[in-house]
Amino acid sequence: MTVPHTADVLVIGGGATGAGVVRDLARRGLRALLVERGDYGTGTTGRYHGLLHSGGRYVQKDQVAARECIEENRVLRRIAPSSIEDTGGFFVATPDDPDDYVQEFAANCAASGVDCDEVDVQTLLAHEPALNRRIRRAFRVPDGSIEPWQLIDSTLADARRHGSEAVSYHRVIGFEITGGRITAARLRNERDGSETTVWTQFVVSAAGAWAGQIAALAGVEVEMTPGKGTMLIYNHRMTDAVINRCHKSSDGDIMVPVHTVAILGTTDIKVPDPDDYEITREEVARLVDEGTKLFPDLPRMRILRAYAGVRPLYKPPAEAAVGGNRSITRAHAILDHADQGVDNFVSIVGGKLTTHRLMAEQTVDVVAEKMGITARCTTAEEPLPDQHEGKTYWLGHRLADIEAEGGGDADLLCECELVTRSMAEAYLDRHWPCTIDDLRRGTRVGMGPCQGAFCTFRVAGLVAERLDAAAQDGSGEQRAIHAATADRALGAFLRERFKGTRPIAHGRQLQELLMTNGIYSGVLGLDSMAAPSEPPAGSPTPEVVDAAR
């Protein structure tokens, strides 16, 4: 799409928070524009363990955060049911968890308004046989898992319905500031390098861990303390409910079933740059060790990949660095930069996916007041579009849908995640032009155990057919460029998957990786194709690959 030249409000950052902000603005009658440097949900939102918080993780140390979580949990179940799997969750007391924490847990939940029932341990073990048999007590809470990309998709669709816009692959590279006000932002199109200017009355930075970088463009200081959280994706759901350790939050103490996989989270390590960090084997080993206290067989279960996200933790200037990153508030803060000399610029920092709507509401309240808008927030009331008849997500739906259409595997491009040709075509129809990696987030293609070995070339084939059709009237040269693009996308995709496999490469997953290399190199000759790391000149879609799960 073409970028509009003006917007009432410019929202920077296409994660859940930014999407929530643009939706809220739109519903209050403002014409907002959201800009995102990559694809939507590829920052912290997409690099996340998938938990819809009940608030239980905060009841002891931050009752405000806990209360916000449970309230927003209820709101999201109402407005975005099909992005949520109602897995339920449990806090379980392993022999390693301190008695006082366990004893106070139910009371703390009650004080924060988090629904919590103690359940019979034997009954829980009967449902979840992979759990540690030595668990002493168990508390049930309304945790769930949430699909961030679909949530953002729906949220942006609602914003568009109400007259606002969003563009991806556009990076803010500078602001025009006149008389203490931002009057315009300069954007660079990340696909073709072209630049445009958007004139605006107000700017909201929802750039999360990158908020400091955006603020700096306006000459404002926002000190973020990006906290790297590493997670491990297990090949199968050893649990159908979210399982938390009943203790003060720490590394490797939560397992979240998300779609076909289960995600073990997380670590929390301060990193200087949210774009530059590495996952170490030591982190992986630590996560597995801790996770083993919940699931004793964990060391024998197959890890598909490791990935990391960067928490948008905010360190208020007054707070001294004591107690490491876990002591920094998970709650959010809205920073009005008027006191730093820019009057029409706020940043929303901190927070979590579960409370993104509330964060957006509070942010827009500030914006509205400053802009003299009186319309009230309606985002908690109406369901988002594309939320299938109010039903929550069900793991078996893809299999059931395919069976309902007669079954068979002829049409399956991705056999691990059951992505059919028609599903992929439908995604491409909606989002074209896009990368294979965008298609992955949209459909889960390549996210299963083979990590793309058997589907990537099929998807590349599908994309090539589309490019071929588009180039029917074009020259042979154009087709060659398209073919080169498909190659690079393929190489980029395999490389990105490899990044996540590398830190966990052992056992079956290393075997799979080497088998895949054997096929791509020995049978398919990928190594003969234009060196995927060097984009040829004039390529229409530079690789923008940012893989999370």
Place this chain on the structure above:
Amino acid sequence: MPRADVVVIGAGLAGLTAAARLAEAGASVMLVAKGHASTHWGSGGIDVAAPVGARTPAEGVRTLAAPGHPYAILAGDAEAAVGWLTGVLATAGLPYAGSLQTPIRRVPTALGGTRRVAIVPDAQSAALRPWDPDEVLVVAGPAGFKDFWPAAVAGSLARDAVWHGSDRPARVVGVAVALAGLAERRNVNALELARRFDDPTTRAADLDAFAAALRSAAGRRPGRVALPAIVGLHAHAEAWADARARLPLEPFEVPLVPPSVPGVRLWQALRARIRATGGRVQVGEQVHRIETAGDRVVAVEMEAATRALRITTGALVLATGGIAGGGLVATADGRIVEPLLDLPVETPPHDGWLRRDALDPAGHPIEAAGIRTDATLRPIGPGGATFRNVHVAGALLAGQLALRERCGDGVAIASGWRAANAIVDTGVGGTLAATSAGHSAGPAGIAS
């Protein structure tokens, strides 16, 4: 319990070669394997050695035969072993083209790239001939088949870049051919299509459809047609003869992702050969223990529903594969274990197992992990020889970067052959004579 002169563990090219050679030499041989692997995953061709710069496999073998590489031991056997095996395959009705002296050339792949080969099944051999300047290459496959995308393959092959300076067709065209009834099918895979070509009636109709599509795509221009490797499974020879006769362009097959039809043909031909010469082949047998006495292996135990099936043996060929094949297991804390005999494994440092870039042209150091052996392929550790009657073959051997060097099949065949010959040589007065008098292999072809 049963006895064998030799037990071979592993049904890849190394194990199959060793078993075929031993059976031919009159040994009672039993090949056991957990399942299928390398044959069913591969191209069906024989990559002997094609390191960068090598003009023929023979030259490649010479380049690779530096100390530390399996060819340092096996170089002298490669030509004879490969020649013997292709001879066996020809007898079995699956002829191969090429030898170690054949020039290495680039042939198209199912991804629209090229790979460097010299020895391939006959059905792939037309791709090896140099391209005349006016030749057209038509890439043709059944419409709707998800493992072969003619438009994508042709689009990619139309670029100079993928040919790396070698001669190439003047023009590349992709054609998807609608085959009768295929669009309605719910399960279509390469094997399924190959069986379709086994049937003479369907085959005739399908080839006619291909022929018509080729005529309209190529017109009267000279050229060749690249087909996915699906032209017949059990009746491949007949199907291929038909394809050559009925198609207006000279065809060649392009191997696909697994299941590899050319690989399954190769497996079937060698299995039949081993059985016909009195050997036994049992897939689905998980060896879970190997019994040793001093420096000798005396029996192999297979997992069973209750009592392990114990086979006493005079010698063992260990051809269980590398990490990809499951013969070596990498643990989370950086060890690589050979789980059957706990042989010493030459292991690169944990930090350097994998390079940063998945597609690093130098390959990944972990691929070179494996077992060191003496000249007769007996495993050696830091303290010298480990077992006197164990011979290691194939991807288990340390020091090869098979993907980069394109040497996996050649090493497998040469080492299978060397292991078999070593056993025959030592066994004439020992192993074979000692056990062949007992209850041994039983009737020809008794196992599946």
Place this chain on the structure above:
Amino acid sequence: MTITDLVAEAAAELDPHVSSSADECLKCNVCNTVCPVMRVTDLFPGPKYEGPQAQRFRLARGQQIQGPHSADVPSPDHSVDYCSGCGWCTTACPAGVKIAEINNQARARLREGKRPKLRDWGLGQTDLTGRLGTTLSPLANAVLGNGLARRAMELTVGVHHAAPLPAFAKRTFQATWRKDGGITGADGETLPGPDEAVVYFHGCAANYYEPHLAQAAIEVLRRNGFATIVPPQVCCGLPLISNGLYDDARERAGSNLPVLADLARRGYRIIGTSTSCTHTLKAEYEEMLDLHDDDTRVVSEATWDICEFLLDLHEQGRLDTSFGRLDADLPYHAPCQLRSHGIGLPALELFALVPGLRAEDMDHDCCGVAGTYGLKKEKYDIAMAVGAPLFDKVKASGAAAASCDSETCRWQIQTATGVPTRHPVEFLLDAYRAGDAARTPTAAR
């Protein structure tokens, strides 16, 4: 940790249990290359799809804690019902995924909470139908032999009219045994020692349909110095397991196990003539029915397929090999169940001891019937197509008889080819008798 532990750990990493074995899948498609059902029909999307792939979309167990709409869709797939359970996929998998077993469990899940089809229930209850059938054998056999009645059966209960249903015996083997005063191992009975006697598990086939097989087995055992104990027993439960009726199967196991375990603990080996029953005793009680008690273990360890047992005698030099000449070609089909035993093909090794007998492995994966699978009207054609190459080979051999260890396979082959198909021990008994005849002067004339 010693190196032995490390090796064991590495091996354990590659030796998964059914439930978690889907984790091991490399997606390499080898299983699809060997599936006999996928080869002939589109109704079954193949072992990779149904096994490790679909498994990730089936809730592990906690449906109670799932969303509100999931209760009415308990199992997302139905095509898994077309898996015949032959087990070839599990055999060929290089990574150790127990594909057939995963499918079997999924079939059971499919039926959970639903009333079983009358047909599946009936085919599962082989002991009940057997008891009724033998009691009413003239009438029952008339019905089975009557084309019109079989058409009616197809319409009403869904058993294909041409499917191989054997005739009922006039009297069960058990009844004959008791009437003749055979040893039953009852309290107070004096038993020969465990080196002189074995326990015979006859299974439903020998009891209701083929008592002559039971007699042949007993005679072959007798010639090798073993008396036979036939304790009270019911169906092993396999037909119930393969029709997804696990609870009923557990009930059968519950009545067999104490009796058999008691004898096993006293040192008696349990010998069976049905590879299916013996495999159930050996492995499926534990693997499929989740029975992990000591009775299950001792019974499993004491159980032998009869050919496995005889070959073991031979290995020890204890088999009576005074076989006479049987000048014949003998096409032999190794049943799928036999592969799951992991004992090789002992029948062929025994046949090799019989002078003149030219046994030939038909080298075909599956006859198609797979227990009760091929009897069902919607699967009959699939089963016939799966077995077609085998039937062609058997017919082309021109042999007067064929052999196979498993009863339903024998009936399938015999019905499809018209070639009488018998258990291997029946041929061994023929050979013993031929030997006797050759040694007696009258027969020599």
